Amino acid sequence: MVRVRFAPSPTGPLHIGGVRTALYNYLFARQNGGKMILRIEDTDQTRFVPGAEQYIIEALDWLGIQFDEGVHIGGPYGPYRQSDRKPMYRQYADQLIRDGWAYYAFDKPEALEAKRKEYEAEKKTFQYDCNTRSGMENSLSLGMEEAQRRIDAGEPYVVRFKFPDNIDITVHDLIRGDVTMNSRLLDDKVLFKSDGMPTYHLANIVDDHTMEITHVIRGEEWLPSAPLHVMLYKAFGWEAPQFAHLPLLLKPEGNGKLSKRDGDRLGFPVFPLEWHDPKSGEISSGYREKGYLPQAVVNMLALLGWNPGTEQEIMSMDELIKLFNIEHISKNGAKFNLDKAKWFNHEYFQKLSDEEVASYLEAQLKEHGISAEHGYVVKVAGMMKERITFPSELWETCCYFFQAPTEYNEKDVAKRWTPDMHIHMQKVIDILNTVPFEHDAIHKALLDDYIAANGLNTGKVMNSLRIAVVGRTVGPDMITLILTIGKEETIQRIKHAIETIKVN
């Protein structure tokens, strides 16, 4: 049984890169008929941000990434929040000490800081490891009895992993193959903090093991500490899960990790949902609020670092689940591309029914204090949706179906509206008043019998008519437009234009 977990720490809004990690975990779990677990890694109490956990849950829910077990829904392997699991880590740290895989360390943070400075002055880097630990204050240098005495006296301490000297540790990564590192280069990581909480390194191994996680799919930033993790499994005598380290999501220009700053600067969200920072009050935009459709975000994210091996680009969640495979995850970081994101959204927007588009439009009409008949709104929505990428553009591109233009685009007027145009526009009114109000009749009377027969410039007349009705030279087929808006309204708009537009 495949069991995977998404394990964010609730230190703020979920980054879009984190969303992708969750997505890949989800696709992998579903494809293999396995379980998807949400675990909250809140071992650093100083970095806790209220609302972050709820945000993570809501964001993934919006995207359709569902969990089988987790903080929000429970499950047989709970609790799923590390702070709630606090009592169980202690024994594992003790076990490692007992078996000689770890030791107590009493060095004060200031002492460690001083040590680092000292080394830095000599252009070296201090590392708490097999070479230096004998010179530090720990149960190895002090002796177990002295260590116990200090602990009994209430002196704060941490538990550090005791890396064996000079051994090669190989991590088998499903994406990168074997990655080998020598223990000489690795430091004796703190496993258990003086505040009684484990660090990520201890907690994630204990939790993954006790939750029977089979595959750890996480960001590349964990690759350097993966050898520690496999050593920990070895120290506990547990079988390690399979690892897959995902490439990073890079910023659109230049290099480097995608950050909140880039989003603000380049005008695209880096968070799935809008986030209101509880401390600073700062608001960061989200995909949802910007009008991205969840399926579009999922599809775009899936393809940022993975491909199905075919040329298919548009895939529903169900298709992604079928097609996903770890072998096709690319090794290198991917730059986020705003244009492609928009393209995906446009594609998915077109899949929306006219009714769905209409409901977006109706909400905007309401904001502008306009009420319109539902059937009419649906008709407009169906006619206009192909030119829309984001729902927010709806009002802007459709407003002339609901209200007469309040101004006429100067450039368009200058280009099309000649001084004699009021005569032709009056003629249009006459035609509308005399011929049957349907497409073919109007087309013939206007285009053939008037414009063509009189040798007029079709572009000028038709576009002037468009200026009169719409305000500028955009929009669908002119006669369809007139038919949609209605005879009286059209005539009124033309009259208003004749009175208002003055050219020399």
Next chain:
RNA sequence: GCCGCAUUCGUCUAGUGGUCCAGGACAUCUGCCUCUCACGCAGAAGAUCAUCAGUUCGACUCUGAUAUGCGGUACCA
């Protein structure tokens, strides 16, 4: 500094030794459609496969160096 990972069109990528003087998508440009703007359709341009060595009859594909980028180097995750 040290360690690790990566490196194919502007971007995301296909490519697992000959079928690749490298295919697709987005973006760009041109044309068609047309009363306009979009959509759509057709086409164009765009990559000395980071560089240099090596292995091989043959390398984008294997090996090694170099360069560049990124990640890690916390009692953060």
